Amino acid sequence: MRDEVSAHAWALFAQQGYEATTVEQIAEAAGMSPRTFFRYVASKDELLLERLLEHGPAVADRLAGAAPDLPAWRALRDALDAVVVPQDADAAQVRPLVTMLRDEPAVRAATAERRHRWEQLLAPVLAARLSVPGAAVTADDARVLALAGAALACLDAAQLAWVGRPAERLADLLDAAMGAVSPL
Known part of the structure; x- marks a missing residue:
């Protein structure tokens, strides 16, 4: 699930930029609520750093x-x-x-x-x-x-x-x- 959330986040980052992308948009793209998003990920900053480190x-x-x-x-x-x-x-x-x-x-x-x-x-x-x-x-x-x-x-x-x-x-x-x- 975390990989799927990350993939949706990075697709949105590529489309509209990091700052313009909200947690709500990432959650919606992944087919979940923002509350569910936060069960898997602490913040969009965490998704960013995780991908940069991978x-x-x-x-x-x-x-x-x-x-x-x-x-x-x-x-x-x-x-x-x-x-x-x-x-x-x-x-x-x-x-x-x-x-x-x-x-x-x-x-x-x-x-x-x-x-x-x-x-x-x-x-x-x-x-x-x-x-x-x-x-x-x-x-x-x-x-x-x-x-x-x-x-x-x-x-x-x-x-x-x-x-x-x-x-x-x-x-x-x-x-x-x-x-x-x-x-x-």
């Missing part, structure tokens, strides 16, 4: 499963395909949502929280990847945090560019963004 574990899992000899930056790029491939596959539905995330002030805090939580998921995996015998790297190491933050910034930049370029694939824009940072 691919984080998949990205971390892909990073953890990357070949050990693959450089960390390349492994991060490949791991981000857990987000990029589904977004490219459903571009018509996703682009309006990325626009909403960019343009609506009410969702900026959720976007910042997503980045923070994804960094927390990626940091221990990156630390393990960067550790060598006799020189352990911790999740709070500046190099780890810089790599995670830079990769997520590249993803954000690619998504924002992708919104205005319907002929381009998000994967190609992410490659370009990460390629621009890589030589540094």
Whole structure:
């Protein structure tokens, strides 16, 4: 039921924006009363954050499963395909949502929280990847945090560019963004 409510909410967010979408509209679209909505979900903010966080574990899992000899930056790029491939596959539905995330002030805090939580998921995996015998790297190491933050910034930049370029694939824009940072 919660997944169904979320699907209806995100369809409405894509149509009319986050701020313009009410709990009552989400409940009606899901075929329930607002009271029933609140049995499954605390708020539309919760639905927003939950959806933004959903691919984080998949990205971390892909990073953890990357070949050990693959450089960390390349492994991060490949791991981000857990987000990029589904977004490219459903571009018509996703682009309006990325626009909403960019343009609506009410969702900026959720976007910042997503980045923070994804960094927390990626940091221990990156630390393990960067550790060598006799020189352990911790999740709070500046190099780890810089790599995670830079990769997520590249993803954000690619998504924002992708919104205005319907002929381009998000994967190609992410490659370009990460390629621009890589030589540094």
